[in-house]
Amino acid sequence: MLQQFWQYYKQADTQYSIHSPFVFQLLQEVLVSNKTYGDFVPLEHLRFRLQHNTTELQVTDLGAGSRVDKGQTRSIKSIAKNAVSPKWQCQFLFRLIDWLQPQNRLEIGTSLGVNTLYQYLPIRQSPLITLEGCPNIGAVAQKHFEQLKATNIKLKIGDFTDTLPQALEQLGRLDYVLIDGNHQKQPTIDYFEQCLAYSHNDTILVLDDIHWSEEMQSAWQTIKQHSKVTLTLDFFYFGLVFLRQEQKEVEHFSIIPTKYKPWKVALL
Numbered sequence: 001m002l003q004q005f006w007q008y009y010k011q012a013d014t015q016y017s018i019h020s021p022f023v024f025q026l027l028q029e030v031l032v033s034n035k036t037y038g039d040f041v042p043l044e045h046l047r048f049r050l051q052h053n054t055t056e057l058q059v060t061d062l063g064a065g066s067r068v069d070k071g072q073t074r075s076i077k078s079i080a081k082n083a084v085s086p087k088w089q090c091q092f093l094f095r096l097i098d099w100l101q102p103q104n105r106l107e108i109g110t111s112l113g114v115n116t117l118y119q120y121l122p123i124r125q126s127p128l129i130t131l132e133g134c135p136n137i138g139a140v141a142q143k144h145f146e147q148l149k150a151t152n153i154k155l156k157i158g159d160f161t162d163t164l165p166q167a168l169e170q171l172g173r174l175d176y177v178l179i180d181g182n183h184q185k186q187p188t189i190d191y192f193e194q195c196l197a198y199s200h201n202d203t204i205l206v207l208d209d210i211h212w213s214e215e216m217q218s219a220w221q222t223i224k225q226h227s228k229v230t231l232t233l234d235f236f237y238f239g240l241v242f243l244r245q246e247q248k249e250v251e252h253f254s255i256i257p258t259k260y261k262p263w264k265v266a267l268l
C-alpha cells in the first residue's frame, strides 16, 4: 500500500495544474470547499456512537473480506472503524451529490449505513437503493435510516449477484453509483459493466478502494480503459469515472489536496 501511495503521490496534481474547466470547478466545489452542512452533525454523532458500540454481530461476508476483521463475529465498533468510509470521504460525496444533483442513486455495499445517509441527504425526494449482503449489518443500517426518517432509502439484502440486477431494473436510469463491496477484480469489473448499461452521459460512477490490493488496482486500470469512459479522477482512496461526451480527449488525473504538495500552487 505504501508503494502504491508513493506511485500515486509522485504523479498527483493539485487543482492548480488542472486545465479542464469541469474538473477545476468540481475540485473547487467538492475538494477545496470546506463548506459544512447541518446534516453533517447528526451523522458524525451517529459515527461516534457506532465507534463506541461494543455489540457483537454475526457477520456473513460475501466479498473479499476485511484485512482487519477476520472472524465471523465482529463488533459494531470495529466495523465502524474499519469498514465505514471516513468522515472526509463521506463529506466529499455529500458535496459532490449536492453540486451535481444526481437523482437516481445506488450504493453497492451499505455496511452500517453512515455513508448511505451522507449520499442520500443532499436530495431526499429521490430514490437511493443500497445493497448489503449481511442481514445483521443491514438490520443495523435499516435502524439508522428509520431513526433519520430517510424514507427514500431502499435497502436490499442479498448477494450483489442477485440484488444488483434488480436494483438497476428498479431505478431504470442510473445517475450515480458508489461501488464499494466485494473488492475482487472480476466482480468489480462486472458490477461496473452492469451499471454502465443503465448509465448515460452525466452518470457519476465512484469506485472505492481502487488501490486497496493488486486486484483492485488492476480492476481500476481496466475500467479506465473502457471505451465509454472519457474522464477519471483518482483520489487514491477512491476514484471517479465520467462518461461525458463534452470531454474532447480522454483524460485521467490523479488529484491530491494542495496541502500535501504546497509548492504546486500555480500552473507549474
Ligand SMILES: C[S@@+](CC[C@H](N)C(=O)[O-])C[C@H]1O[C@@H](n2cnc3c(N)ncnc32)[C@H](O)[C@@H]1O
Residues within 6 Å of the ligand: 060, 061, 062, 063, 064, 083, 084, 085, 107, 108, 109, 110, 111, 112, 114, 115, 116, 131, 132, 133, 134, 137, 158, 159, 160, 161, 180, 181, 182, 183
Ligand atoms: C466496505 S463495506 C461498505 C462501506 C460503505 N459503502 C461506506 O462507504 O461506508 C462493504 C460491504 O459490502 C458487503 N458485501 C461484500 N461483498 C458482497 C456481496 N458479494 N454481496 C453483498 N454484499 C457484499 C459487506 O458485507 C460490507 O458490509
